[in-house]
Amino acid sequence: MPQPLPSKEQTLFRSLVKYYEGKQYKKGLKAADQILRKHANHGDTQAMKALILNSLGQGDEAFTLCKLALKNDMKSHITWHVYGLLWRSVKNYEEAIKAYKCALRIEPSSNNILRDLALLQCQIRDYEGYIESRRKMMQERPSIRQNWTALAVAFHLAGNYTEAENILKTYEETLKQTPPKSDLEHSEATLYKNTIIAESGDTERALKHLDQVVRNSLDRTSALELRAQYLLKLGRSEEAEKAYRTLLDRNNEYRAYYDGLEQALGLSRTEDADIEKLKDLYESYAKKSERNDAPRRIPLEFLKGDDFKTAVDQYLRRMLNKGVPSTFPNIKSLYRDAAKKAVIEELVLGYAADKKTNGSAEGETNGDTSSRFEESVLYFLAQHYNFVRSRDLNKATEYIDRLIEREPKSVDYHQTKARIYKHAGDVQKAADMIEHARQLDERDRYINTKCAKYQLRNNENEKALATMSKFTRNETVGGPLGDLHDMQCMWYLLEDGEAYLRQQDFGHALKRFTSIADIFDVWHEDQFDFHGFSLRKGQIRAYIDMVRWEDQLRSHPFFTRAAIQAIEIYLRLADDPRMSNPGQYDLAKLDPAERKKAEKKAKKDKEKAEKAEAEKKAAAAAKATAKADDGETKKEDTDPTGEKLLQTKEPLEAALRFLRPMLELSPQNVEAQNVGFEVYLRRKKYLLALKCLQAAREVDPEDPTLHEQSVRFRQTLSKLSEPLPSQISQVIKETFTTPAADADLKAYNDSFLQKHSKSASHLQAAYNVRHLLDNGSKSQNEQDLSKTLDLPETTIQQALAGFGLLQEWKSEQKIKDDYRAKAAGRWSGANVFQK
Structure with missing residues (x-):
């Protein structure tokens, strides 16, 4: 049983709890010390003091004190609850859940403990446990709608659509009167119920339910979109057509609505008769407003021959006459069709050659040349010849130089010329040119960012950081780089790491790639706050989308790109541990005589470095945290150069942090499977290595790296010092058939060589x-x-x-x-x- 306190101390303890909840930590510590002076072994007070110490950043002391509190009072739900909160603060959710369950055994009806347990169960995707916790909360306080909705969400996430719908339906039946139309929570709950019905596969019933609630829905657009989708799925084409036309009247630039309307009308882009109907359809929408772009742009994808030439001519003249800079990016996807690319090139070259064309959509001439139209044409051609499917960098340079001569202060033109240099492989000139473009408009964040990216491609890390510092909070801890970390500027960290990797500065490169992995960890942890917040605000559909997005979080290209390169560094570390000591690694490349001299110098440098490191540690001990000019306290980075990361004793184990989520969430990425094979082969996990080989083969059986790895795997199996266990050997024998076990590997390789x-x-x-x-x-x-x-x-x-x-x-x-x-x-x- 909890240790009782006298009346005066009991009042003080209640104040202590309020001080903690109000973040008045100094007052809270003072109150705790007052109680502990008279009752030194009071477990609840010690636990609350531990909670305050943890909030002040003294985690080790907090854990020590909380364990002492548990020793003094094992039967207090407060001490166990606090113990769980401490584990939660260090992201050890499994231990936190154990502590919460201990607290619940003592105090089964505590709503606070149940809530904290439920949030953690959802965080780790323990949906069965989440259902049980939410059911208890709903039974304890059935009058609160949030508890019913949360239980429905738990069943929904667990895949039990029937029970989720029943929970929402049961609550609605308890209502004595229908909530007003202005009730956002009710509006969201009804649409959420509708999506549950639809996801269960009963589209007909979802449509009927939607028709009942659509009038009272505050999210009118979502309701109309769902209705159109249901009608289309059910094959009710005429009603679906009306639904999509209604949506287009609300927003006639949204591509998905046009796609839906095409399907509702049953029109195919491959049938000539349907193409004529499609052409008339889009013309009718184009005529509704001169400003409409989508109905003029979309037909260019299915029109062919003379129809395409006429339509694209009108479209190009219209856009170029207006001087729209994004004209080329908007139509470059058409270049996948070589015939369309040729037509576009012919037309635009014709515009450039015809000095009499005034740029009107009708192509009339009046002897006057539109300067804006002419510049737009030249700019289009510069981008056209710079594009990979129509690349001719000499012509691109010619056109962009003419434009720069006319407009020497144009940022866009100089940026395009920098891009031309980049495609030519001259990263130095590209960086210099875009730096000039940046200087033309120093207040433009976009061109500043582009400039930094080009500088990183030219391996100018410090210069790029200085460029980025023009738009960062440089007073923060760590300066501009620290602010870029705080702002989770992943593109910069990724490019910075790749620049260091090209320079073989493996420590800095690994540091940047690890920082990107850390950002994804933060994103994963950030969802914790939304498990409760979204329910309180009633934004359930957005919350479900977020949870599903979080489940696929590490499939993001930024993570995959950073992970592959981080793993490659760890593989090199595993193959050559000397890399962890850059000085030693460089010495190995020297001649014996030069190496001896360098080793002596390295020994002296090492002694100096050790002395400096000792002084640095002493200073760090006196100042564990740093405070920025803005007053924010942050921990200092104890490994800014990545040396500690590079000195890992188990590089292949460290690589798994990057590899496992990538193989799980990006199985279609051949490069991910390639590096997975390399890691598992070195770890002698032959079945896992084979799994990566087979996955890569399913994605691209002609991948060059796959060919090389297949031969190496066959070689490895034939040279094993000890035979594999019979079960593993049997699986490999049945699964790994390319190349065959008895194949002549040289002949197999020659065949591949001739084929490609x-x-x-x-x-x-x-x-x-x-x-x-x-x-x-x-x-x-x-x-x-x-x-x-x-x-x-x-x-x-x-x-x-x-x-x-x-x-x-x-x-x-x-x-x-x-x-x-x-x-x-x-x-x-x-x-x-x-x-």
Whole structure:
């Protein structure tokens, strides 16, 4: 039983609780100390004091004091509840749940403990436990609608649609009168109930229910959209057509409404008769307003021949005459069709050549040239020839130079020229040009951001940070970089890490990639507050969307991109542990005489560094936290350069933090499966490695890396020092059939080489396999690798990958220089092949 306190101390304890809830921590500590002076072993007071200490950042002391409180009073629900809150604060949800359950055994009817337990169960997706906790809360306080809705949400998330609907229906039956139309919570709950019915698969009943509640729904647009979708799904085309036309009257620029209307009318974009009807349909909407863009742009996707030429001519003249800068980005998706690309190029070149055209939509001439139209045409052509499907960088440069000559202070034109330099491979000129563009308008955040990105692509990390600092809060702890971390500016952290990786500064690179993983962890933790908040505000449908989005969170391309590169660093660490000591790693590359001198110097430098580190630790002990100029207290970064991350003893274990969520949520990413294979092969988890191989094969059976890894896996299995367990061996034998167990690997590789004789990436993979199978063919491989530079489809990135193979093969410097010179001759504008 809880330890009783005298009346005076009991009043003081109630004040202590209020002080904590009001964040008056100093007063709370004072009150706790007053009680503990007379009752030193009072568990509840010790627990509350621990809670306050934890809020003040003294976590270790808080845990120690709370454990003492539990020792003094094991039968107090307060001490167990506080113990759970402490575990929750350090994100150890399993231990927190255990503590809450202990507290509930002592005080089963505590609403606060039940609520905290329910929120954690939802956080870890323990839906069965969540249902039970919410059921108890609803039974304790059935008059509160929020408790009924929360129980319905629990059943819904668990996939029990029938019970979720019944809970909402039961509550509605208890209402003595219908809530007013202005009741937001009721409006959301009725639409939420409708989505549950629809998700259960009963579309007909969902439509009937929607027709009953649509008039009283405050979210009119969502209700109309749902109704149109239901009608379309049920095949009630005429009603669906009316529904989508109603939506288009509300918003005639929304693409999804036009798609729905096409389906309702049963029109196909591949049938000639239907195309005429589609053409008339979009013309009718285009005529409704001169400002409508969607009904003029969408037909360009299905029109062909002369109809397409007429329509795209009208569209281009209209947009170019207005001087819309986004005209090319808006129509470049049409370039997937080579015929349409040719028509567009012919038309726009015609505009540029015809000096008499006034730029009107009808193509009339009056002898006067519209300056705006002419500039728009030149700008379009510059972007056209810079685009990958129609690339001719010489022509792009010619057009953009003419524009810059006319408008020397145009930010857009200089930015486009920087992009042309980037595609030519000259990242230095690209960075310089966009820096000039930035200086033309220093108040433009967008061009400032672009400038920093180009500087990072040119490996100018410090310069890029200085550029970003023009729009950051530089007084925060960590300066501009600290603010970029606080603002979760992932594109910058990703580009910064990749720049460091290109410079082989693995510590900084790993630090940036880990920071991105940390941001995703924060996003995952941030949902905790919404489990209660969304229910209080009645925003249930948005909450369900958020939970489902969180379940797929790490499928985001930013996480995948950072994870793959972080794993590659850990793989290199596993292969060569000397990388964790950059000085030692660099020494290994030197000649013996030079290495001896460098080792002596490194020893002295190490002694100085150790002394400086000791002084730094002493200073850090005196100042555990830092306070920014804005008064905010934040922890200092104790590993700004990533050295501690790089010195991990288990790099393959560390890689799993990135690998597991990526394989689970991005299984269609071939690169993710490739690095997964490498990790599991080194960990000798052969079944998991095979699983990655098979997954990659399902996505792209002709992937060049897959070919190389398949051969290596077959080699590895044939050279095992000890036989695998019979069950594992049997699974591998039945599943891993390409290449076959008795296949001639050289012949298998030759066949792959011949099949992909026009692809540089595939040839590089085949030559690397040949190098692995027969190191004696190194000279032949080097010669063949150089020939891939002659292939017309070879890109700069593929050429760089080929150079990386020469380094991996430890080719002679002359071979590498010849390869570099040949690449530089083909891509004369690229500075990446310069020494």
